[in-house]
Amino acid sequence: MYEHILVAADGSDNAMRAAHEAAKIAKLCGARVTIVYVADFEKARQEMLHSASADSLYLERRTKIAPIEAIFEKNNIAYNVEILRGTAGPEIVKYTNSNDVDLVVIGSRGLNSLQEMVLGSVSHKVMKRVNCPALIVK
Numbered sequence: 636m637y638e639h640i641l642v643a644a645d646g647s648d649n650a651m652r653a654a655h656e657a658a659k660i661a662k663l664c665g666a667r668v669t670i671v672y673v674a675d676f677e678k679a680r681q682e683m684l685h686s687a688s689a690d691s692l693y694l695e696r697r698t699k700i701a702p703i704e705a706i707f708e709k710n711n712i713a714y715n716v717e718i719l720r721g722t723a724g725p726e727i728v729k730y731t732n733s734n735d736v737d738l739v740v741i742g743s744r745g746l747n748s749l750q751e752m753v754l755g756s757v758s759h760k761v762m763k764r765v766n767c768p769a770l771i772v773k
Contacts, residue, residue, distance in 0.1 A: 637664045637737040643727050643761070644672045646699040649742025653772040654703040657740040660770075661712045666737070668707055668714040671730055672700050673723040724760035731765045739765050743773035 642657045644650045654670075661668050700716065707714040719726045731739055741758045758771045 637661070637666045639734070639736050640664075640666045640668045640738045640740060641727070641731055641734075641736045642668055642670050642703065643723070643739070643741040643757070644670050644700045644703045645723070645742075647742055647744070649744050649773065651702060651706075651742075653740045653742040653770075654706045656770065656772045657738075658706050658710045658712055660738065660740070661707070662710055666712075668712055669730075669734070669736070670700060670703055670707075670714055670716045671719060671727055672716070673719045673721060673726045675722065723757045724764075727757070727761050728764040731761075731767065736765075736767055738767060739769040741769065741771055743771050 637660060640657050640661050642650075642654050644654065657668060660666065697716070697718075704714065704716065717730065719730060727739070727741070730736075739761060741761055743758055744756065762769045762771065
């Protein structure tokens, strides 16, 4: 069935719900999970200006997704974390389509609702462009 599941993570409640659903599926299938966090170009630039070092910035990003990692640890599901830079939708699609992902699980809304209204939701963009099934969790 599914061997490799990608979970898009941004620290939002919907991303947490998506991670819970991905954990259920991964446990049933024995799948491995990749948690993908995309640092937006503009936000990353601002964070770099205000952080003490690249290591502290990396730690801050990992702290944001620690609750999602805990879901997979609690369920004894093998996972890895990928922190990408760019625009969330295209980066998730590029990673998915080039890494043999069998299923994408993504929350229906992320942290930036204004951007979603203007540009369209990340989940919608991902659904349209990935070459595998995708599950939107609300």
